[in-house]
Amino acid sequence: MSVERAVVLxxxxxxxxxxxxxxxxxxxxxDEYWVAGRRIGTAVNTLAIMxxxxxxxxxxxxxxxxxxxxxxxxxxxxxxxxxxFPLASILxxxxxxxxxxxxxxxxxxxxxxxxxxxxxxxxxxxxAFTAYIVAQLKAAGIAAHxxxxxxxxxxxxxxxxxxxxxxxxxxxxxxxWTDVVQxxxxxxxxxxxxxxxxxxxxxxxxxxxAATDAAPELGRFADESIGSSLGYFLIWATAIPVIPHIVMRxxxxxxxRSAQLSLNFAMLIYxxxxxxxxxxxxxxxxxxxxxxxxxxxxxxxxVEAEFSPLWRGFAVAAVLAAVMSTTDALLLxxxxxxxxxxxxxxxxxxxxxxxxxxxxxxxxxxxxxxALYWAFSPPELLSRFYTAGIGLLSAGLFVxxxxxxxxxxxxxxxxxxxxxxxxxxxxxxLTGAIDLGAPAIAVALGASALAMLAGxxxxxxxxxxxxxxxxxxxxxxxxxxxx
Amino acid sequence: xxxPNADGAPPxxxxxxxxxxxxxxxxxxxxxxxxxxxxxxxxxxxxEIAGVALFGWLMAALMVFxxxxxxxxxxxxxxxx
Numbered sequence: 001m002s003v004e005r006a007v008v009l010x011x012x013x014x015x016x017x018x019x020x021x022x023x024x025x026x027x028x029x030x031d032e033y034w035v036a037g038r039r040i041g042t043a044v045n046t047l048a049i050m051x052x053x054x055x056x057x058x059x060x061x062x063x064x065x066x067x068x069x070x071x072x073x074x075x076x077x078x079x080x081x082x083x084x085f086p087l088a089s090i091l092x093x094x095x096x097x098x099x100x101x102x103x104x105x106x107x108x109x110x111x112x113x114x115x116x117x118x119x120x121x122x123x124x125x126x127x128a129f130t131a132y133i134v135a136q137l138k139a140a141g142i143a144a145h146x147x148x149x150x151x152x153x154x155x156x157x158x159x160x161x162x163x164x165x166x167x168x169x170x171x172x173x174x175x176x177w178t179d180v181v182q183x184x185x186x187x188x189x190x191x192x193x194x195x196x197x198x199x200x201x202x203x204x205x206x207x208x209x210a211a212t213d214a215a216p217e218l219g220r221f222a223d224e225s226i227g228s229s230l231g232y233f234l235i236w237a238t239a240i241p242v243i244p245h246i247v248m249r250x251x252x253x254x255x256x257r258s259a260q261l262s263l264n265f266a267m268l269i270y271x272x273x274x275x276x277x278x279x280x281x282x283x284x285x286x287x288x289x290x291x292x293x294x295x296x297x298x299x300x301x302x303v304e305a306e307f308s309p310l311w312r313g314f315a316v317a318a319v320l321a322a323v324m325s326t327t328d329a330l331l332l333x334x335x336x337x338x339x340x341x342x343x344x345x346x347x348x349x350x351x352x353x354x355x356x357x358x359x360x361x362x363x364x365x366x367x368x369x370x371a372l373y374w375a376f377s378p379p380e381l382l383s384r385f386y387t388a389g390i391g392l393l394s395a396g397l398f399v400x401x402x403x404x405x406x407x408x409x410x411x412x413x414x415x416x417x418x419x420x421x422x423x424x425x426x427x428x429x430l431t432g433a434i435d436l437g438a439p440a441i442a443v444a445l446g447a448s449a450l451a452m453l454a455g456x457x458x459x460x461x462x463x464x465x466x467x468x469x470x471x472x473x474x475x476x477x478x479x480x481x482x483x
Numbered sequence: 484x485x486x487p488n489a490d491g492a493p494p495x496x497x498x499x500x501x502x503x504x505x506x507x508x509x510x511x512x513x514x515x516x517x518x519x520x521x522x523x524x525x526x527x528x529x530x531e532i533a534g535v536a537l538f539g540w541l542m543a544a545l546m547v548f549x550x551x552x553x554x555x556x557x558x559x560x561x562x563x564x
Binding site for chain 2: 070071072075076078079082083085086087089090091205208209211212213216218219220221226230233237257260261264265267268271272274275278279405406407408409470471474
């Protein structure tokens with residue numbers, strides 16, 4: 001046990017060291033703190049984006065889901081996010097990088113200038129992301145308890161303290177570099193585990209055949225799950241282009257092209273990791289542990305049964321890395337929603353730079369502490385709750401963002417109506433007040449699009465200056481060829 | 484001003500009420516939506532290969548080929564010196 005704990009302690013210390021090093025650079029500058037000076041290169045951004053998306057669910061959850069719900073259902077859920085990245089790189093990355101601000105709220109408040117936009121968007125972000133953070137913390141606590149024999153509450157408190165420290169003092173630079181380390185760690189552990197299993201038990205295809213012969217449900221797609229998997233697919237495909245912790249990566253990229261490339265390279269690596277987990281590790285686990293009570297324990301059980309203490313330490317560090325790489329980005333996005341989106345313009349007119357820096361650090365601590373408090377006794381069905389939170393974000397933000405960037409008739413009335421109709425109808429569907437027999441996200445996106453269309457066609461057109469500014473975001477580099 | 488494409492054609496191929504999207508990127512978007520929709524067709528959920536429903540294999544293929552296709556289109560459309 002001491003070897004595993006030493007590996008994890010070394011990893012946590014490295015995260016804090018990165019935060020302290022980054023703090024020397026970022027605390028005095030808004031650009032450095034929120035978007036790392038806008039000079040993150042393609043390779044680093046690729047790993048950081050991959051790590052931001054790959055949460056605890058992408059290691060523990062994906063194998064557990066394949067084990068309990070089957071491989072096709074699992075892939076339907078994760079393919080939504082993967083499709084979302086090409087959508088983001090084509091529809092959002094170039095114009096938003098040229099817009100050159102800090103957050104998705106900045107763009108929406110600029111495109112649809114209204115106090116409603118400035119207030120609703122950050123509130124949606126904080127609500128959805130706090131639930132997401134709690135779910136991640138729970139995964140960290142479970143993993144550390146299972147493999148390190150640390151009490152759930154202690155593991156939770158230690159992990160939370162570490163990422164609050166490095167996010168609050170190191171901003172986007174610390175988040176980026178810790179994400180790089182975390183991304184390499186989790187991809188390395190998943191790939192090496194799969195290769196080690198292959199070395200010992202034969203080719204993945206043979207194991208897949210053996211596992212589906214022994215448990216045919218592993219390879220089947222249940223017709224009754226079509227509605228929910230379509231809903232999950234839609235939620236993630238439409239969330240990625242607008243989800244704040246990914247959009248911040250677009251703003252931190254060196255240029256628009258680098259942002260587009262890194263989004264797609266990140267997805268190639270992410271897809272590889274998910275497919276290896278689903279096709280190589282989950283079938284081996286299904287054969288070795290056919291009757292697990294908690295499917296999410298599958299990866300941990302495989303590692304525990306097959307590998308040395310040193311490797312088990314790396315496995316726990318990889319799970320913590322997956323959790324923390326997402327949670328730090330979520331925390332930074334929450335912090336920016338409060339310190340920049342909600343209070344920023346008011347504070348900048350009244351407060352000193354030192355006070356602004358204190359608000360940035362303080363908001364990260366407040367959100368982190370609230371999430372920790374909630375995670376000590378998390379609600380049941382938390383994963384559904386946070387997926388609903390992400391659905392709320394995409395229902396509210398997808399249509400206004402895409403139409404605001406691409407549709408020339410999009411205007412203030414349409415933008416605000418679309419935002420309210422999308423988020424409102426999604427909430428009504430979730431509470432059961434509306435039941436059209438379709439996934440809530442499909443209903444909400446339809447309502448949001450209709451509201452945008454009605455506002456755009458019936459409302460007054462935007463001013464010439466605003467339309468010219470949006471057109472500027474779409475100018476192509478001289479010499480760019482036709483694709 | 485919006486730059487024309489290298490072949491001299493106007494950059495927009497869509498309706499005038501939308502900002503121009505390069506033809507290749509528009510085709511990728513169409514292909515991704517069509518592939519995702521096709522994967523959900525009922526007959527593809529019943530066929531199995533190596534014990535896994537064809538739907539699962541199509542989703543796996545989509546996860547690999549959608550970023551690859553997009554990268555290829557970006558590479559073709561890269562700025563020229």
